[in-house]
Every structure is written in structure tokens, then in C-alpha cells.
Amino acid sequence: MKKELRSIMLVDDNPADNFYHQRIIKKYNSEIKILTFESAKAALEFIKTIEDLDFLPNLIFLDINMPGMNGWEFLEEYELLDKVRQSKLLVIMLTTSENPSDIIKARTWNFVADFKSKPLSQIMLEEIEKNHFNN
Amino acid sequence: MSKNDNSKISSPEFTGTLDELLQDYRDLQLRVTRFSSTEQKLINTRNKLDNEINRHKRMHAFNKQALDSMSDDVFCKMVAEAVVDIMEAEVALVFLSHLDNPNFLCFGGEGIVLAETEYPKIKSALSHLCDSNTKSNQLQLDSKEFENIKTWLPLNYAYGIHIVDTKNEISLLLTGGVLEGKEMFYEKPEVESDMLFSIFSQQVLARAINRKKNQTIHNQVEKIETSSNRLSKITDNFLSFGSAPKSNIELLTKLSGDLLKADIAVYSKADECLIQTYKNKGQGGVSTEIKSCHFYFDIFSKLNTKEIQHFNSDEIRVLKNKSKCDFQGMKTYTGCAVMLDNQPIGWLALVYKRKYIPEENEKQIIKIISAGIAVEEMRNISIDKLRDNEQRLDSVVQTQHEMICRFLPDTTLKFANKPYCEAFGLSEKELMGKKVSDFVSADYHAEMKTALANLSKKNPNNTHIYSITDKNGNMIWQEWVESAIFNNKDEVIEIQAIGRDITESKRAEQDRLIAEENIRSKVEELTITNQKLEKLAKDNQELEQYAYLASHDLKEPLRTVENYIYLFEDDYAEKLDEQAHVYLETVKAAIKRMNKLIKTLLEFSQLGANRKLTLVNCNEMLKEILADLESSIKTSEATIEIAELPELNLYEQEARQLFQNLISNSIKFKRKDEALKIKISAEKITEGWKFAVSDNGIGIAQEHFKRVFEIFQRLHTVQEYEGTGIGLAHCKKIVKLHMGEIWINSTLGKGTIFNFTIQKI
Numbered sequence: 068m069k070k071e072l073r074s075i076m077l078v079d080d081n082p083a084d085n086f087y088h089q090r091i092i093k094k095y096n097s098e099i100k101i102l103t104f105e106s107a108k109a110a111l112e113f114i115k116t117i118e119d120l121d122f123l124p125n126l127i128f129l130d131i132n133m134p135g136m137n138g139w140e141f142l143e144e145y146e147l148l149d150k151v152r153q154s155k156l157l158v159i160m161l162t163t164s165e166n167p168s169d170i171i172k173a174r175t176w177n178f179v180a181d182f183k184s185k186p187l188s189q190i191m192l193e194e195i196e197k198n199h200f201n202n
Numbered sequence: 203m204s205k206n207d208n209s210k211i212s213s214p215e216f217t218g219t220l221d222e223l224l225q226d227y228r229d230l231q232l233r234v235t236r237f238s239s240t241e242q243k244l245i246n247t248r249n250k251l252d253n254e255i256n257r258h259k260r261m262h263a264f265n266k267q268a269l270d271s272m273s274d275d276v277f278c279k280m281v282a283e284a285v286v287d288i289m290e291a292e293v294a295l296v297f298l299s300h301l302d303n304p305n306f307l308c309f310g311g312e313g314i315v316l317a318e319t320e321y322p323k324i325k326s327a328l329s330h331l332c333d334s335n336t337k338s339n340q341l342q343l344d345s346k347e348f349e350n351i352k353t354w355l356p357l358n359y360a361y362g363i364h365i366v367d368t369k370n371e372i373s374l375l376l377t378g379g380v381l382e383g384k385e386m387f388y389e390k391p392e393v394e395s396d397m398l399f400s401i402f403s404q405q406v407l408a409r410a411i412n413r414k415k416n417q418t419i420h421n422q423v424e425k426i427e428t429s430s431n432r433l434s435k436i437t438d439n440f441l442s443f444g445s446a447p448k449s450n451i452e453l454l455t456k457l458s459g460d461l462l463k464a465d466i467a468v469y470s471k472a473d474e475c476l477i478q479t480y481k482n483k484g485q486g487g488v489s490t491e492i493k494s495c496h497f498y499f500d501i502f503s504k505l506n507t508k509e510i511q512h513f514n515s516d517e518i519r520v521l522k523n524k525s526k527c528d529f530q531g532m533k534t535y536t537g538c539a540v541m542l543d544n545q546p547i548g549w550l551a552l553v554y555k556r557k558y559i560p561e562e563n564e565k566q567i568i569k570i571i572s573a574g575i576a577v578e579e580m581r582n583i584s585i586d587k588l589r590d591n592e593q594r595l596d597s598v599v600q601t602q603h604e605m606i607c608r609f610l611p612d613t614t615l616k617f618a619n620k621p622y623c624e625a626f627g628l629s630e631k632e633l634m635g636k637k638v639s640d641f642v643s644a645d646y647h648a649e650m651k652t653a654l655a656n657l658s659k660k661n662p663n664n665t666h667i668y669s670i671t672d673k674n675g676n677m678i679w680q681e682w683v684e685s686a687i688f689n690n691k692d693e694v695i696e697i698q699a700i701g702r703d704i705t706e707s708k709r710a711e712q713d714r715l716i717a718e719e720n721i722r723s724k725v726e727e728l729t730i731t732n733q734k735l736e737k738l739a740k741d742n743q744e745l746e747q748y749a750y751l752a753s754h755d756l757k758e759p760l761r762t763v764e765n766y767i768y769l770f771e772d773d774y775a776e777k778l779d780e781q782a783h784v785y786l787e788t789v790k791a792a793i794k795r796m797n798k799l800i801k802t803l804l805e806f807s808q809l810g811a812n813r814k815l816t817l818v819n820c821n822e823m824l825k826e827i828l829a830d831l832e833s834s835i836k837t838s839e840a841t842i843e844i845a846e847l848p849e850l851n852l853y854e855q856e857a858r859q860l861f862q863n864l865i866s867n868s869i870k871f872k873r874k875d876e877a878l879k880i881k882i883s884a885e886k887i888t889e890g891w892k893f894a895v896s897d898n899g900i901g902i903a904q905e906h907f908k909r910v911f912e913i914f915q916r917l918h919t920v921q922e923y924e925g926t927g928i929g930l931a932h933c934k935k936i937v938k939l940h941m942g943e944i945w946i947n948s949t950l951g952k953g954t955i956f957n958f959t960i961q962k963i
Contacts, residue, residue, distance in 0.1 A: 081758070087765040163758055165804075186765050 072200040074100035076124035078110045078141065079161070080133040088128065088161075088187045095192045100124070107136040111144050120155055125200070128161040128187065131169060138162070142176050157199055159183060254398075257288050261402060264288070274298065277413065281376070281406050282309055289399060291378035293357070297325045298410055299373050320354055327351050328375050329364050356381055363403045370411045376403045429563055432461045436570065447582035451575050455550065458571045462564050464552035468537070469575060471548040508541045508572065510565040534558045540572045542580055550575060605680070605701040608687075611654060611694050613638040625680075625703065627673025638699075643669045643677070657686040657694050667704065679708040749807035753800045760800065764793045802928045806913070809935055813853040815963065820847035823854070824882065827862050831869075838869045840878035847884045848891055851963050853939060860936040861895070863929045864956050868897035870923055871954075890942070890962040896955040902948040911944065933958075 075092055077085050085103045092099055102124055104110035110127075117123060131138035138160065145158070159181040160173050170182050180199055183191055218226075264284040278296045285294035293314050309316075316324070327350060348360070360379025367373070378399075439457045443450045451469060459467025513535045536558065537551030550572040560568065599606050605622035609615045618633045626633065626641060642650055646668045653664045664684040672678045682701040686694045767789055778786070824844050828835065835842065842865070865880060872878040881896045902910060902917070909915050913931035933956075937944040942959035 081762075083762045083766070087762070087769065090769060163754065163761070186761055 070125055070201060072096075072099060072125050072196050074102065074124040074126075076102040076104065076110060076127045078104045078107055078127060078133075078138075079130040080105050081130070084130075084185060091187050091189065092192065095189050107133055107138065107141040111136070111141055114145070114152060114156070115148060120152065123152065123155045125155070126157045126159065126195070128159055128183075131160065131162045131164055139172070142179065146176065146178075153178060159195065161185060161187060257398060260284070260288050261398075261405070274413075277410070279309075284402070285376060285378045288402060289361075289378045292380040293378070295324070295328070295355075295362075295375070295377040296406075297321075297328070297373070297375035298406075299325075299375075314355065316354060324351065324354055325375060328362065328377060329373075331362070331364075355379075361399070363400060365403060365407050367407060367411060370414060372407070372410055372414060374403060374407045374410060376406065432567060435461060436567070440574070447578040447585060450578045451582075454571050454574050454578065458550060458552060458568060461567055462536075462552050462560065464536075464558075465555045466553040468551040468553065469540075469548065471579075472546055506539050506546050508538055508569065510536060510538045510560065510568055512536050512559070536560050536568065538568055538572050540575045540579065542576050547576070547579055602700075603702070605703075606699070607638070607701075608696050608698045609638050610696060613650075613654070616696060622701075625672060641670050643671065645669070653684070654694075654697065657684070657697065659688060659692045662686045662688075667708075678703055678705040680704065749803055753803040753807065756800050757797075760793060760796055764790075764797070767793065799926050799928075802926050802932075806928055806932055806935070809856060809859075809932065809939070813856065813939065815851050816854050817849060818852040818854050818857060819849045820852075820857075820884070823858060824861060827858060827865065831862065831865060834866070834869055838872055838878055840869055840872065840880055842880045842882070845881070845883035847882070847893075848886070850891060850960065852960065853936075856936040856939055857960075860933050860958075863933050864895040867929060867956075868895065868899055868954070870925065871897075871899045873898065873900055873951075887959065890960050892957060892959045894955055894957050896953060898953040901950040901952050901954050902946060903950050904948070907946045907948070910946070 077088055079085050079088070082105060085105070089101050089103065092101055102113070104113065107129075114123065129138050129141060136144075142158070145153070156178075158176075158179050160169075160179060161183045162169070163185050165184055173179050173182050181195065261284070264280065278298050281298070282294040282296045285291060285296070293309065295309060295314075331348065331351075348357075351357070357379040358381055360377055362375065362377035362379075364376075365374045376399075436457065439453055443453065455467050455469040458464070514533070534554045534557055535551060536554075537549055539546035540548040540550055550568065552568070599619045602619060603621060605625055606617075606619040607615055607622050608617040615633050615636050615638060618630050623630055623633060628636075639647055639650060646666075650666070650668065653666055657664060662685055665681065666684070667679060667681045670678055670680050680701045681704045682699045684697050684699045687696040687698060689695045767786065771786060821844070824847065828842060861882075865882075868880050869878065876898060879898050882893070884891050884893045886892075906917055910917065910930045911934040914927040915931075916925060916927040918925075934944050937958045937960070941961040941963065944956065944958040946954060946956060948954040
């Protein structure tokens, strides 16, 4: 059951990238709500603890190389969350890495929907919405 | 006259009267008479004495004669004649009886004729005349019983003695007497004569006893002589034994027949149905025949101990009826089993035509000979075994590939097998007597001497390697295992040695040592090189990693710059003047170039990281590359000529990059005044393939042939020719990956040939 793309969570330690990606998303669809986390741990805590599941984002753009909890560690923890919460979310890797081994590694989590290279662009968003969401 | 002479002598003067004279005369006469009678007595006594002496002389003569060996009848005859002579009888009877001859009678003198049948009666009658009441053995020949004897003996008067020696079982009856009508010299023997007769008879008895003893001794001496003869025969036979047990057994069997005077001597083995018989032909020796005869076996089967057993003709006769063999009327059969380890292995038997019972010492002889046969049989078995063993050993020794020899402690050769002979190129005969040390190199003499001297019961083996001069005078190496053979004093009497040629292995060993040394030094070199390489590879890897991380990290800020230039343009484009736009465009171009640089650098560092060899058809690959480059080829109006290319194992992705880079390079550096022509060809070389990509472009100066392959090295400005300075470095790295070389042939202004090799991998 495809959902409508209403909110996006950006998990990236680089604020410049987050700012740029916010601009791109706003330009693509100004109605999409954007949650930005510079710490993977904080983002995970948010997902874990939020009571009203309607406030969960529809899509998470997850970076890999981050200080503290990195993208992989985030995925390991995320996997342990209850399935209801998981079902509300779509995880897409968004990273500078083009290393094939990283792409293969990301695929081992079946809830990771895609692997994209920075920077995010209008075209990428179009594709993602087309493939994974009901617009 | 003599009387007068006497009176004259005794009375020279007369005195007195006639009466007185006459009286004197009568006295004288009486005296003379008395004297005469005394004289007569004296004469008689003298005569008697003479007679006695005479008799003693004759007895002595008899004794002397009787001491000589003679037969009993001759002896008795002599005794009888002695009685007639000494006792001055007319006739004499002598009965000398002992076990051998109970009634032996002899007469002395003449006139008595008696039938031999009457002897026992006479002897009995005479012996009865002996007075059993008195101790005397004197015969009472004046008794009434004597009258009865006169029936056979016409004796007028007789005397005699009967002596019995129970201890020696001998009796003597001695009688002397006169025939009827004749007178004896003595009416009755006087005391002296009695004594003499008694002494004489005692002497005769003693003589008889002596004779009997002598006879026994003689018989025993004869027996001893026979035994000693047999013994010496046995000894002679034993001494003449040869080394072959079979002929010795034959000899022993013959000997048993010979010694025990058997008609046939038989020896047979228990497990063979063959019999060797030796027929005694008296003085002429023996004849030998061997036949198969079951008959003997029926008898032999009764023999199962070493004790002598005896069979008579009856038992043999019973068997004879069952047998096909002719037994030639043999009567007795004696023999025993030949025992070895308490088991009968055969039989020795003696067969007689006459009745024969072996004496104890003869049984001993049979036993001795059968024991002798047993010893020979054992020896035979041992010899067979020994021969068997020797043959086996010999065949083993001769068929060995190893050299085998035996030599004395001074190294004089006593035996050598074929391989030994062949090794030294001499026959066994030629080798015998030569010294082992003659073959061994002088350098080893001392060592060999010490090694041999050190052989002892405690240390009986030695292993040595000697260098030896062979038949062709070549120096060869032999390894010898020496084993000492000892006598019963534990002294080394011989040395047996087994050797093999180890020249090849020795040479191989030396070669190996040299090779090992070479290898070791090479390995050392290699190890050093490897270490260097490893370090280099590690450094390289680190460098690549570094390059990757650096370029990766460079990307991030550059992207941010790019992103924000885009945002800047987006947000402020309207507020900027013309000049600001030119600046922005320059920044954007620089960013683009920087991106390209980073991307290439990333590719370069990642090159071969996931490489995989695949069989690639280069013709196909080139077609695809040309299709990819279609637009730039069209733009530059290049003609590309591709010769027949091989199919080979390549890191496909990298190889594709290589060709693409080289072609792009040619297109990029084309001459503006001439149409571009690119030729791609390949030729087979020993290690793989050599490729050439040639063009008629601007060419490269010789001094730059090496430099162009170094990373970030550029020959031209960016304004002249666009580029990163990585492309050819990339090519070089790819060629290296294929263990090949890349080099340039070029003339400035005329064209360039890029040559590279790819090894067969």
C-alpha cells in the first residue's frame, strides 16, 4: 500500500548538506515536512519515542559516515524497533560513498529501499516518489 | 781175603791160649757179621735214596713237560706213563674229569684193553673204593670191592688215589698196579712211596687246575683279542669315514655284517621302501644290493626301540609266506631301530642262515653302529639343510644388486658375488687373494684400518663410505656395511660386507648442496626483494587508500561549493552584473574540472581492486569501444584500422579502459593539418602478446617518453589540450597489472606508437 509522501527525515552530520537538501526538497514540493537530525542517535531516539505514529516521517535519507553512531549502527538499532513503527517508514541511503561494497552492504537490510549518491536532486526525488509513494 | 786184611788191621799181635785165641776169633767173626749187616743196611739205604732221587728227577721231568701247553688227552696219557715210570707200576689208569669232559680216561703201560662204554662203570667203581670215613683219598685197593673191578681190570694188585676239587669242579682218579701173575717191585708201597704218590697226584691235580685256569684265561684272551679286533675294525672304519654321510652309513652297515659275521646286513630308512643289503661272502667281502622289499619292512616294523630285538626263523617263515622276497633260507634275525631324537628313523638288522644269539658285547656293537648311523643320518639331514641353505643363500647373495664380499681381517678377499665382480671388472677367481684395500683410495686406508680394528663382539657392524677406483679407473663412491664373523674365542676371523654404489647419489648430493646453496642465496635475494615488494605493495596500498580517502574527502567540500554556487546563482542571479557572471562561470568550470580530476583519481586508485580475469576477444571489445567513442571519432574525422586481434585472458574492465585511453589520447593529440589515422595491431611474442596503437598525430619528444606515464605530468597547457595528466599513468598501471610493459616510439610532428605487452596469464 503506497502512501503519500508528506514528511522526510534527513540524518546527516553535515549541516551544509542538510541545508542544501532542504532547499532541494522545498523546491521540489514545499508542502513536504522536513525533519533534520545531525545525529543518528537523536534521530533513532525520536523514532523510538514518538507517541503519535502519525508524526513519524514517511522517508528517511540516511548518511553513512557520521561521528558517533554511523549509518550502519543506526540500521542495526532500527531493525530492532517494532514492526508497526518500521512499516510507517522508508529508509534510503544518501551518501557520498560510491563504494560498491557499501551498496551491497546496504542491501542486506531489506527495509533499505534505495542507495543514492549525494547531492540530492529534483530528479532523484521525482524517481523516489514515483517508485515508492502514491502521488 | 778181605777178612784177613781186616784182622790184620784190627789185631796185628796174638797173645793168650788157643781157646783164648779161638774165643777172640769168634768174637771177631761176630763183630764182622754184625758189621756186614750194618754195611748191608747202609747200602740198602743208599740204594733207596738213589732211587728216590731218581724218581724225583723223573717227576721233575714230568712236571716240566706237563707245564707246557698240551691237550687234555696228551696230558692224561703223560700222567699215566709217569705213574708207570715213577711208581714202577706195570699199568696205570688216569681219570681226569671236569665240566668240558666228564669221563676222560687214559692208560699208561700196556696190556689193558677197555671199551669206551665201560669207562663210567670203572670210574664209578674205583671212586667207591675211596674210604669215605677217613680223610685220606687213598684207594682201598685191597678191599673186597676191588675183586669186582677185576672183571674189567685184570690187576693182581693196585693202589690209587681219588682227589676231588669241588671249587674248580675237577676230579682226578689215579691208579697204578700190576697185572695178574706178575710181581710188583714193592709188595705194598712203603710210607715214602705213599707220600710220593700222594704228592705226585696233588701235583697232577694242581697242574690240571692250572691248565683249566689257563684255558679260561686263554679263552678270555681270545675273546679280548676278538673284541679288540672288532674295536680296531670299528675304529678303522670310523677313521676312514668320508664327508658323505650316505657312504659312511653304507660303510657302517657293511661293518656290522662283517664284525658279527652275519650273512646279510640290512639298513633301511623308515620312510623309504628301499633296502640296502650287504651280503657277506666270507673272506671275499660283501656285495651290495638295493631293492624294494616289503618283506623286510614287516620285520622292521617290529623294531621301534634302540634295544636289540631278536626273531627266530618261525616268525620270519610266517612273514615269508606273505612276501614276494626271497629270503634265502635265513634262520635268525637280530637288530634294532636307528633312533634320532627318540624317534625310529630306520633299522639296522643282521640276518643269519644259522642259529645265532648275539652276545652282550655283540649287542653293544650293533647299538654302537646303529648310533653311528643315527649320527650320520642326522649329519645327512644337516648337510641337506646346509646345502639347501647354502644354495638359497648363494642364490640370494648372487642375485642381489648389492655387492657382497667376505674378506679376512687383513682385507684379503675370500668371496665376492656377481655384482662385486662386475663392479671391479674381475672374475671371482681373479679377485680371490686380492686385498679390498687395494681398491680403496689411499685417503681412506687409515679410516678403513681403524674401522676394521674396532670391530668386536660388542660392536660387530660398521658402515662406511669409501671412494674407490673402479675398473675403468673412475672414482666412484661406495657405501659398505661391514659385519664381523667371530670364532669361538670371539676373535674376528672374517668380515662380511655389503656395499652399494652411491656415486650418483653422492654426486646428486653434491649437486644438491650447490643447488641448495644457490637456492638459498636466491631465496635470500628473493626474500629481500619480496620484503621490498611487500613494503612497496603496502606503501602502494596505503597510497591508494590515501588517494581514495583524499579524493573522497575532497569531493565533499567541492560538492558543497558546487551546491552553494548553484544556490547562489539561483538566489542572486538577478542582482549580479555581467562581470560577476563571468566570474561565476569560471568558478563553475574550475569545479567541473576539479570534479573530473577527483573522479579520475578515484578510479585510478580503485584500479584492479576487484579485478577478475576473463577470456576476452579483443576484436569484439574494440568494436564496443569504438561504438562508445563514436561521437568523438566522428568529430575528429579519424579513420581507425584494426588488425586481427587475439582472444586472451584479461582484466576486462581495465583492458577496455587501456584501449579507450590510448585511442582517446590519439584523438586528443591529432594534427590539425592532417586527417587522423589510427592503427591497432597485435603480434604473438614468447611471453604473450605485443599490441601497438599508432597514430599520425603530433608526436612526443624523446625526452618525454618516460614522463608521460607519470601521474599528473602534462606536456601541454590545459588551454592547448584538455586533460588531467592521469590517462597515460592509468594505462601504465593497467599494463603492469597484466605483467607487461608499455613504451613509446615517436617522432615529433609525425606520429606516435604506443606499444604494450600483455603476458599470457
